[in-house]
Amino acid sequence: MGAAEAAEYVADRGRLAVYIHWPFCRSKCPYCDFNSHVREAVDAARWRAALLRELDHFATQLPGRLVTSVFFGGGTPSLMEPQIAAALIERIANHWSVADDLEVTLEANPTSSEAANFRAFRAAGVNRISLGVQALDDAALRLLGREHDRAEATRAIALAQRVAPRTTFDLIYARPGQTLAAWRAELDEALAIAEGHLSLYQLTIEKGTPFHALQRAGSLALPPEDQAAAFFEVTQDVTERAGLAAYEISNHAAPGQECRHNLSYWRYEDYLGVGPGAHGRLSVARAGGEPALMAIRNHAKPETWLEAVQRDSHGNAETHALARDERVEEMLMMGLRLGEGVSLARFRERTGLSFERAVPPARLARLLEAGFLEMSEGALRTTPKGRAVLNTLLAELLT
Numbered sequence: 226m227g228a229a230e231a232a233e234y235v236a237d238r239g240r241l242a243v244y245i246h247w248p249f250c251r252s253k254c255p256y257c258d259f260n261s262h263v264r265e266a267v268d269a270a271r272w273r274a275a276l277l278r279e280l281d282h283f284a285t286q287l288p289g290r291l292v293t294s295v296f297f298g299g300g301t302p303s304l305m306e307p308q309i310a311a312a313l314i315e316r317i318a319n320h321w322s323v324a325d326d327l328e329v330t331l332e333a334n335p336t337s338s339e340a341a342n343f344r345a346f347r348a349a350g351v352n353r354i355s356l357g358v359q360a361l362d363d364a365a366l367r368l369l370g371r372e373h374d375r376a377e378a379t380r381a382i383a384l385a386q387r388v389a390p391r392t393t394f395d396l397i398y399a400r401p402g403q404t405l406a407a408w409r410a411e412l413d414e415a416l417a418i419a420e421g422h423l424s425l426y427q428l429t430i431e432k433g434t435p436f437h438a439l440q441r442a443g444s445l446a447l448p449p450e451d452q453a454a455a456f457f458e459v460t461q462d463v464t465e466r467a468g469l470a471a472y473e474i475s476n477h478a479a480p481g482q483e484c485r486h487n488l489s490y491w492r493y494e495d496y497l498g499v500g501p502g503a504h505g506r507l508s509v510a511r512a513g514g515e516p517a518l519m520a521i522r523n524h525a526k527p528e529t530w531l532e533a534v535q536r537d538s539h540g541n542a543e544t545h546a547l548a549r550d551e552r553v554e555e556m557l558m559m560g561l562r563l564g565e566g567v568s569l570a571r572f573r574e575r576t577g578l579s580f581e582r583a584v585p586p587a588r589l590a591r592l593l594e595a596g597f598l599e600m601s602e603g604a605l606r607t608t609p610k611g612r613a614v615l616n617t618l619l620a621e622l623l624t
């Protein structure tokens with residue numbers, strides 16, 4: 226984004242979600258393909274300055290916004306010095322108005338050394354802690370290459386719950402060797418501990434990870450593929466009965482406890498990405514034309530991003546205005562993950578197209594009739610049957 230475009234940015238109803246990426250981890254988990262890196266040393270002062278600098282750069286281009294959420298994601302942002310989070314939160318409040326109920330989430334790994342900093346992060350302004358627990362079983366944690374054990378994880382959850390007003394934790398299911406009965410028991414345990422929110426991800430074998438190589442070598446005893454649907458169904462049933470129904474494919478919350486930041490992505494609202502590999506979607510006014518939605522992607526490699534920010538004040542690798550069909554595709558891909566679905570009025574506002582013009586009516590009718598989708602109260606949403614086969618459904622809807 227160049228200076229000439231600076232004045233063009235306009236509000237998406239004025240609201241803005243801010244994502245900040247900390248790309249470092251203590252070790253790389255064998256299943257993970259997130260933009261996370263292991264480095265012997267991280268120059269904290271340099272990283273602090275660069276993150277602030279990129280934030281300042283965007284602030285000059287996005288005046289008058291109301292920041293509704295801040296999300297420190299990673300990598301492992303709990304490895305960041307809490308003073309860096311404090312400086313970033315303070316700078317956000319200097320640049321923009323912030324919502325009275327501003328949500329500030331920190332992703333954290335539950336090792337005791339990171340948990341030791343929870344109070345300092347809370348003092349910095351973090352009010353929601355999201356712990357990457359992954360499993361409540363020691364053997365599974367070893368298999369997943371995690372640095373914590375079950376006891377450390379439950380201690381970290383308890384501490385986070387004492388320190389932060391809102392907490393959540395992540396579990397991965399359908400792990401090698403895991404039976405459906407074992408998952409059900411683990412889930413019951415998780416629900417007894419959780420306060421209002423849980424993220425439950427089915428293990429994905431990502432290309433290029435050590436788990437992928439193991440799978441190809443036939444040495445990863447994953448649950449049979451035909452059990453995937455059963456794992457998903459058990460997860461939906463058990464959480465719903467416990468009052469933590471899915472509001473998104475993998476995210477479960479008591480009413481009102483949904484992650485507002487992630488809701489901004491799924492509702493296709495404006496968000497800003499700061500840090501290596503971060504993405505943004507920002508509304509732009511164009512003189513004489515309809516507003517555009519810009520897609521921004523930052524350099525992923527930490528050192529490349531850092532050098533770019535020092536040189537140019539931002540680490541953007543690519544910026545382009547999304548074409549209509551891209552907006553349609555993205556909004557449906559995001560919104561159909563949500564229990565609430567896609568608002569048809571909002572669809573028109575964001576894509577410039579009525580729903581009837583964007584999706585061939587015959588195809589839509591077929592999917593509605595077959596019970597994969599439903600339309601009511603001005604929204605299109607997946608049924609439970611449709612949500613279980615979302616990728617196939619999207620392919621059908623979008624081709």
Ligand SMILES: C[S@@+](CC[C@H](N)C(=O)[O-])C[C@H]1O[C@@H](n2cnc3c(N)ncnc32)[C@H](O)[C@@H]1O
Nearest residue numbers: 256257299300301332334357395426427428429
């Ligand atoms: C950016 S990571 C979490 C940050 C933190 N470093 C951690 O690991 O606890 C976000 C979450 O994605 C999930 N995840 C990562 N790779 C996954 C995979 N291959 N399959 C399923 N879930 C995955 C994990 O539950 C993880 O907590």
Ligand code: SF4
Nearest residue numbers: 250253254257261300
């Ligand atoms: S799962 Fe978390 S800790 Fe493990 S490599 Fe990925 S981001 Fe880092």
